[in-house]
Amino acid sequence: MGGDRCGKGLRVLVVEDEVLIALELECLLDDLGHTTIGVAASSREAIALGQADPPDVALVDVHLVDGPTGVEVGRTLSADPRTTVVFMTANAKRVPDDYAGAFGIIAKPYTERVVASVLHYLCERRAGRTGDRPGPELSLDGFNLAPRARA
C-alpha cells in the first residue's frame, strides 16, 4: 500500500484521544509516506496545534478527551484553506449535514486501504495531478464524501 508514494507525502495532524489508535495511525501514516506533525487528544490542543502550524490534512475523531468536540475542531481547522479535514469516527451520526467543512468521514473501525486511498487522493490533488472532484477511487465502503466535495 505504501508502494505508490505521492511526492514527499502529506503533513498530517492526528486528533485522537485513544493513544493506541493514534500511535498505530502514526505508524500507518509513516508506512504510507506521510508525516505526522502532531497528535492532539483534546479540542484545545488540536486547535492550538492546527493553527500554529497548519497541516495539509487533519484526521479528526469526533469524541475527544473533552467530549464530542471534534466537530468544532473540524470546523475551526477547515476554515484555513491550507488544511483539509477528514473525520475518523465510529459515530458518524454526530457529524452535521454540512460535514462542518470537512472533506469526508472515514468510519471506524477503518481499514488501512480506506485511509491510504483517501490520503493518496488528497496528496495527488495537492500536487495538481487530479481533478477537484474525486471519482470512483473514493467510492469506498467505510468512507463518506462530504456533499460539497461530490462531483
Next chain:
Amino acid sequence: MKIENDAHASDFPLDGNVLLGAFASSPTPMALVDARQPDQPIVWVNDAFTQQTGYGRHEVVGRNCRMLQGPDSDRAEVARIRAAIAAGQPCEVELFNYRKDGTRFWNAMTINPVRNAEGVVTHFYSAQADMTEKQRLEQAMRNANDELERLVDLRTADLSAALEQKTALLHEVDHRVKNNLQVISSLILLKARRTPEGEARDALQGIAERVGALSTAHRMLYSAGDATRFNLQDFAADLLSDLNAGLDPERTHLEGAFDPIAVSAAMAAPLALMIHELTTNALRHAFPGDRAGRVTIEARRQAEALHITIGDDGVGLGSAAPNPAGFGRSLVEMVVRQLRGAIAWHENAPGTRVEIRIPLGSED
C-alpha cells in the same frame, strides 16, 4: 304503524272503541293531529303522551305540536317535519322536545299521514319514544371511547419514549463496539510492528486481519437501516476489493459471485470470519513460489440454505506444504459447526474446492 287506504279499521271485525281503547292505554306516547284545520292542531293524545310531556290533555288539544319545541330543538329536524307534513309524507325524526316544566328530553318520533277513503290526508298520527337514556348511554360510550383513546395515546407516548431510549442506547453500544474494535486492531498491529519478521509477526498480522473482517461486518451491520440483517453481498464486495488491493494483479486474481443474500445479524460475524479465512487461506497456500492462479468465491441461496463455494486452481490440498497448525482450516470447521452447516473439501485437479452449506432459518 302505517295506515293505508285499503287497510281501514272497518275492514276488520272490530268495534272502533276497542282500537281507541288500545291506543289510549298504550305505553307508547301517541298523538293525532288534524291536517285540515288551520295550524293543524292536536286533536287527541293518549295517557302516555301526557305522562311523557307533563301537559294535561286539555293543555295540548287544540294547539300545534311545535309547543313541545324549545331552544335546543334541532332546526333542521323541525324543517324536515314541516316538509314531510306539507308533502303528506311519513317521516322519522329525533330531536330535543321540552316538557311542561321546561326540562328537555330526546324525542324520537314517527309521523304518518292518515288518509280517508278518497285518499285525502285528514290527520297525522305520531308515535314517540323518549331516547334520553339511549342518548345518555351513547354520550357515555363516546366519553369512554375518548378516555380509552387518551389512555392509548398516553401508552403510545410511553412506548415511543422507551423506543427512543433503546435506539439511543443501541447507538451508544454500537459506537463503543466500533471504537473497541479499532483499539484492538491498533493494539495488535502496533505489537506486530515491534515484532521481528517471522512467525510471530505473521501470526499477529493474521489476527489483525481477522479482527478487520469482524470489524467490516460490524460496520456494515449498523450503518445500514436495518440492524437485524446482514448483507452478505456488500460484505463480500468489500472484502474482495480489500484483498485484491494487496495482490499482484499479474500473478493472482480473486473473483466473487454473490447473490444478494441478507442473513440475520447473529450470523454476520461467523460468516464474515469464515469467508475471510477461506479466501485468505486459498491465496496463502494454493500458489507457492511464483505460481500464478485464480481464486473464485461464490455464494448462492438454494432451498433455505446458503451455499458457499471457494475454488482455486493452485497446487491442491495434497501438494500444499504441510501446515501442522492448520489454524485456518480448523477455524473454518468450527465456524461451520457453530452455524450448523456442513463443509466438504475436494481436490479440484488442479487446485482445491471447498463447499459449504449453511441452513438459513425460514425467516431468512
